[in-house]
Amino acid sequence: MLMRTTIEQDGSRAGRAARASSLRSVAGVIAMTGAPMNFARNCEIYGEGEPADYLYQVISGTVRTSKILADGRRQIGSFYLTGDVFGLEVDDEHTFSAEAITDSRVLVIKRSALVSLAARDSDVARQLWTLTGRELARVQDHILLLVKTAQERVVDFLLEMADRAPSGDTVELPMPRQDIADYLGLTIETVSRTLTMLENDGAIALPTSRRVTLRKRAALGRLNA
Amino acid sequence: MLMRTTIEQDGSRAGRAARASSLRSVAGVIAMTGAPMNFARNCEIYGEGEPADYLYQVISGTVRTSKILADGRRQIGSFYLTGDVFGLEVDDEHTFSAEAITDSRVLVIKRSALVSLAARDSDVARQLWTLTGRELARVQDHILLLVKTAQERVVDFLLEMADRAPSGDTVELPMPRQDIADYLGLTIETVSRTLTMLENDGAIALPTSRRVTLRKRAALGRLNA
C-alpha cells in the first residue's frame, strides 16, 4: 500500500536560508547538513520500531505519525506542517511510524551527528531538549483533547490547525477525514456530522470538504476553552 | 482545601545512597544538592502556571499531576512513585499542578542550578533530555490508553502500576478511585464496576479496595495488548 520514495540531493542554499529565517528557534539544529528527500502521498517515512537514525524537518507538505493498536485501530500521534521537526527520539527506536499525507519534501538529518555534537556544544544540546519538550507539550494537549466531547475535539482541532497554518480564518485541511478521526479518537462519521452541525450553527463554513472558514473564532474558543 | 506543608532539612546520607543505587539512570542529576521536603496528603506541591523553579524527586509516597479543565473536570497527567522525577519543565512554567496523594517526602532540586550545569556538563544535559524523553514516552502511552474501552483502560492501569511498584502480583493502590477515574478519563462508577467485573471473572482479586491481586497477568495482558 505504501509507495516508493524518491531521493534528491539538491539542498539549495536559497531554500536553506529561507527556512532558517522562518524557524529561528530550531535554527541551530537544522544548520546541520541534511539531505532533502521527496515522499509521495501515503509514503512511509519510517516505521514504528525502526532504529531512529534520523530526524526530519518538513520543508513542504504534511506528515502524520501513527501507531496501529492490537485490535487494528489506528491512533494518529501528530500532524507536522511546514517547518515542524518530527522523528526525534531520545531512545533509539521510533515509537510511531510516519507517513506523508500529501506529496512532501523533508529534510533528513542524521541523529548521531546531532547527538555527538550536543556532547560538545551545549547550544545544540539545549535545542534537542527544547524540541523534545515541545513535543511533550503537544502530546499533553492531545491528552486534554481526548477527554472532551466530540464537538469540543473537532473545534479544538480546527483552532489548532488555524493557529499553525496562519492564513486568516480559512484553514486548508491537508488530511482526509479518516486521519482527523484517528487523531481525535472519533469515527469518521462523527467528525463529518460534527462539522455539518457546526456549519448549520453558523460557526464555520465549508466551501469544500477540505477547506474550513472559522466564522466566530472567539465564540468557538469560548465554546470550548 | 489544600493543606499546609512542613519542611525538613534532614537529607540523610543513608537515604541518598539507597536511592542512588535504585535509580542509576538519574543518578547524575539527583547527585545535586536538594532539600527533602514533606508534604501531607492532598497538599499542593506546585500549581499550574507557576514558575517552574524547581523539579522534584519522590523519596517516598505518591504524587499526582493534574489540570482542571474549563468545565471543571479534572485530568490527571501522571502518578509518580518512589524514585520518579516530576515537575521538570523545558519552559519555565509548570503546565500541570502537583499534589501529594499520600503523605510524601520529596527531594526538591533547583532547576536553574541544573540548567546552568547542563550548559557546562554534557552528561547533565543528556540527563535532562532523557528525563523529558521519558516523560514524553509516558504521555504517549497515556494517549493510547485514552482511546481504549473502559475495561482495557483499567487493566492497562493495573498492569502499569504492577510494573512500576514491583511486589509480586499484588498491587497497592495509593490513590482513591476518583484519581484513577480522572487518569483514565472515566467516571468513578465505571472504574468501580469494571474492577468488580474483573474480580467476578477471576482476573483479579480485591482483598481491600486499595489492594489488587492480578490473578492471570498473561491473560490480562493478552486481553488488552
Place this chain on the structure above:
DNA sequence: CGACCATTTGATATGGATCAAGCGATGTGG
C-alpha cells in the same frame, strides 16, 4: 455508637459507534 468519607451497586439516559445507504467529485476506458 454515630458521622463521615470512599466505594459499590442499581436504574436510566445519552453521545457516539456501528451498520447501511446515498451523493458528489475525479478519473478511466469504451
Place this chain on the structure above:
DNA sequence: CCACATCGCTTGATCCATATCAAATGGTCG
C-alpha cells in the same frame, strides 16, 4: 464525450458502552 467505476464524504437508523442520577454499603475515626 459519455457511461461507469472509484473514492472520499455525508446522511440516516439503530445499538450499546459509558455517563448520570440515586441509593445502599462499608470502613475509619472521634
